[in-house]
Amino acid sequence: MHHAPSKLKRTHYSKDVSPELDGKEVVVCGWVERVRNLGGLVFVILRDREGSVQVTFSKKNGELYEKAKDLGREYVVAVRGTVKAIENAPRGAEIIPNELIVLNSAASPLPLDPAGKVDANLDTRLDNRVLDLRRPKVNAIFRLRHHVLRFIRSFLLDEGFMEVQTPKIIASATEGGAELFPISYYEREAFLSQSAQLYKEQLSSVFEKVFEIGPCYRAEESRTVRHLSEVYVVDVEAAFADAEDVMLLLERLIHNVLLRVSEECKEELNILERRIEVPKPPFPRYTYSEIIEVLKKKGIPVAWGEDIPTPAYRELGETIKGFYFITEWPTKGKPFYIKPREDNPEVCEAFDLMHEWIELASGGTRIHEKDLLIKRLKEQDLSPSSFEFHLKTFDWGMPPHAGWGMGLDRLMMVIVGAENIRECVFYPRDRDRLIP
Numbered sequence: 093m094h095h096a097p098s099k100l101k102r103t104h105y106s107k108d109v110s111p112e113l114d115g116k117e118v119v120v121c122g123w124v125e126r127v128r129n130l131g132g133l134v135f136v137i138l139r140d141r142e143g144s145v146q147v148t149f150s151k152k153n154g155e156l157y158e159k160a161k162d163l164g165r166e167y168v169v170a171v172r173g174t175v176k177a178i179e180n181a182p183r184g185a186e187i188i189p190n191e192l193i194v195l196n197s198a199a200s201p202l203p204l205d206p207a208g209k210v211d212a213n214l215d216t217r218l219d220n221r222v223l224d225l226r227r228p229k230v231n232a233i234f235r236l237r238h239h240v241l242r243f244i245r246s247f248l249l250d251e252g253f254m255e256v257q258t259p260k261i262i263a264s265a266t267e268g269g270a271e272l273f274p275i276s277y278y279e280r281e282a283f284l285s286q287s288a289q290l291y292k293e294q295l296s297s298v299f300e301k302v303f304e305i306g307p308c309y310r311a312e313e314s315r316t317v318r319h320l321s322e323v324y325v326v327d328v329e330a331a332f333a334d335a336e337d338v339m340l341l342l343e344r345l346i347h348n349v350l351l352r353v354s355e356e357c358k359e360e361l362n363i364l365e366r367r368i369e370v371p372k373p374p375f376p377r378y379t380y381s382e383i384i385e386v387l388k389k390k391g392i393p394v395a396w397g398e399d400i401p402t403p404a405y406r407e408l409g410e411t412i413k414g415f416y417f418i419t420e421w422p423t424k425g426k427p428f429y430i431k432p433r434e435d436n437p438e439v440c441e442a443f444d445l446m447h448e449w450i451e452l453a454s455g456g457t458r459i460h461e462k463d464l465l466i467k468r469l470k471e472q473d474l475s476p477s478s479f480e481f482h483l484k485t486f487d488w489g490m491p492p493h494a495g496w497g498m499g500l501d502r503l504m505m506v507i508v509g510a511e512n513i514r515e516c517v518f519y520p521r522d523r524d525r526l527i528p
Contacts, residue, residue, distance in 0.1 A: 100170040100193055106138065106145035111177035111184045118175055120145060120187065121195075123226070124167040125207060127160070134160040137182075138171065139226075146186040147171050156192055166198035166206060166223075214514060221519060221528055232363040233508050233516060239357050240504065241305065243349045244326055251341065253301040253328065258291035260284060260307060264478045271310045273321075284309035287497065289429065290482045292329040293458055296493045297485065300331040305500065315523055316402070317512040318450060318502065322521040328455075329495035335441040335457040338494045339417060342445055342453060343373040346415060353507060364508055371415045375445075378412075379420040386411060397422045402449075409449030419443045428468040431457040445498070447506045455496025462486035 104118045122140035134149040134157060149160040163169065173189040203220045204212040208227035217224040224230050245255070261277065262285045273284040288304050295302045304327045312319045330338055347370065354361070354368040361368065378386070384394050390411070392404045400408075423432045423440040430440045442456035459465045462483060466476050476483060504516035514520040519528060 105142040107142040109145045113175040114177040119172045121170045168196040232360040236360045243352045248303045253303045254299045256302045258288040288327045294485045296329040296331045303328045324500040326498045331491040331493045333494045376416040405449040428472045431459045453498035457494045460490045
């Protein structure tokens, strides 16, 4: 007599179950998506990370059949059974069970529908995020995020960039401004880092081409659909380069990543009912002054030198489609480390990469002369002494350099067509949300 092992080890994922395996014994593990009881038959749809498969229990399974009738949604189970090719089953095959082990039960009713049939509002979804992540559309967003990160990394590595890690606990403001989170650090106060900027600049004087993908923290007071307090940023810095060089790199990266998404992530895109337009470089470029003119024609006056407000960006999104750069920004509105133009210091070598109304990345040529950097710090009412640790590295042979930082979460918004950045972050953090 065959004694079933009490511990079943998975041999196949749901997507591997196919008519070709007819008559073969398999072990599948996963969650009970639904149970359909049709009198003499119980159909259990079992879901795992790769999809779902049907397990069919009949009265003649006796005890197994009774056990299957008691299964609830999201119960965790392991099934050993024989694959049977059958025309009308979801994968052209189903599993006829020989053994069923319940590894864990789930509460009923669940706070939201993991099959995604019943809509729930965003707050309910975020409060029960793990259940939400089991919904096919939400799940597809995060599988895409995983692939996008992979494509970004592989592109930058192929371009000769080295991945680095910079500290997220810092002694003083990186860029000035009140957007810092203070933390208690032993006997003194420290802050969460709002940018890898100064560290990546320093590292570019050693490794020349560096990148980091990591979190940044901003004490963002406003509640908007595109701001969070903890965001993931793709940071790039290159020595012996200027704004023009790193803009070319950025548009090639965007092209490359979106091309690979469209070719290699068809399944996720189908679930999201999303078509990707792959943008071809070069992307259109507008100077800040040209953008101010466009807005003026639209009846939205912005004084030269002012930041562009959200309603103005929304209007630009209606006017300019796809990806585009805004270049030649007023120096006074940009961080102290951005290089002013030599022929016109009112304007600096900074750029933003936009997609319609959303700013995805900003960057520029950096200042590499210490005296100019000190002058700019003072102009921005920052104290050079707070930046001593950074300034001294400019005494040791700082090459000309340039770079950018791109918001990963915002890029995901564009790729999946989300209206709210919270859709694209596993566990978002904002003014109101610190849990889960």
